[in-house]
Amino acid sequence: MADERPILETSDLTIRFGGHVAVDHVSCSFDRGTLTAIVGPNGAGKTTYFNLISGQLKATDGAVTLNGENITRLSVPERTDRGIGRAFQLTNLFPTLSVRENVRLVVQSRARKGFDLFSIAESHVELLERANHVLAEVRLIDQADQAVSALPHGDQRKLEVALLIALGPQVLMFDEPTAGMSVDEVPVILELVRKLQADMDRTILLVEHKMDVIRSLADRIIVLHNGQLVADGDPAEVIALPVVQEAYLGKAPEAA
Numbered sequence: 641m642a643d644e645r646p647i648l649e650t651s652d653l654t655i656r657f658g659g660h661v662a663v664d665h666v667s668c669s670f671d672r673g674t675l676t677a678i679v680g681p682n683g684a685g686k687t688t689y690f691n692l693i694s695g696q697l698k699a700t701d702g703a704v705t706l707n708g709e710n711i712t713r714l715s716v717p718e719r720t721d722r723g724i725g726r727a728f729q730l731t732n733l734f735p736t737l738s739v740r741e742n743v744r745l746v747v748q749s750r751a752r753k754g755f756d757l758f759s760i761a762e763s764h765v766e767l768l769e770r771a772n773h774v775l776a777e778v779r780l781i782d783q784a785d786q787a788v789s790a791l792p793h794g795d796q797r798k799l800e801v802a803l804l805i806a807l808g809p810q811v812l813m814f815d816e817p818t819a820g821m822s823v824d825e826v827p828v829i830l831e832l833v834r835k836l837q838a839d840m841d842r843t844i845l846l847v848e849h850k851m852d853v854i855r856s857l858a859d860r861i862i863v864l865h866n867g868q869l870v871a872d873g874d875p876a877e878v879i880a881l882p883v884v885q886e887a888y889l890g891k892a893p894e895a896a
């Protein structure tokens with residue numbers, strides 16, 4: 641029988657920076673195979689909420705639970721091991737190595753634990769095959785031998801998705817995956833994200849400012865405002881709410 645528990649939950653998740661409560665008792669659960677967009681005005685706490693889930697920041701109060709396990713005090717790598725995957729920043733990569741080598745290194749780091757020392761040569765071939773498979777999935781196989789530093793911007797964003805897939809996560813977190821993309825690059829990434837959700841039944845969290853991107857991808861929208869969860873539900877209903885309209889029409893009180 642399928643596991644019907646939410647894959648990920650935050651309970652009263654809170655972080656204070658001095659006197660400022662950037663994420664304020666956010667309780668929310670995410671079901672398997674769903675894509676949730678997290679929206680809100682500038683400074684609402686979206687990135688901070690992401691950082692609390694992925695482990696870049698430690699909560700002041702509250703809990704993060706993955707598959708029923710409390711992961712609140714775990715490090716970023718420990719959370720990655722358990723299935724939380726956040727899109728890489730390309731600054732973490734080896735710019736002079738090829739696209740394929742960068743993906744292989746991530747695949748290898750995931751395979752490390754089950755590595756059989758007596759079949760390293762065979763394993764190396766397998767790792768390369770898996771790297772190639774991931775690159776084909778994101779349509780970067782033709783660029784596999786190029787140095788990362790030579791990739792055009794759109795391909796760099798595809799590589800970020802490739803590296804995320806290579807981690808084999810259960811929960812995929814994307815922070816503005818189409819930021820800085822040209823108009824013709826956006827649909828490619830959207831299709832990739834959609835494919836990840838549909839083909840692999842993965843759970844996706846997306847911080848995104850572009851309403852058309854949210855409309856085309858999200859099953860659900862949650863809205864943060866001053867660190868609090870103020871709305872949660874069906875995209876069409878949530879988009880119509882005044883707090884969302886204000887935020888995205890630039891009329892929010894705290895918008896510059």
Ligand SMILES: Nc1ncnc2c1ncn2[C@@H]1O[C@H](COP(=O)(O)OP(=O)(O)OP(=O)(O)O)[C@@H](O)[C@H]1O
Pocket residue numbers: 657660662680681682683684685686687688689
């Ligand atoms: N490390 C930090 N130290 C102090 N304050 C911080 C820190 N990180 C975030 N904040 C503050 O927490 C609040 C939430 O910031 P956050 O970046 O999460 O908002 P956001 O919703 O992602 O905004 P944007 O849409 O502009 O990216 C802001 O007031 C920000 O200044």
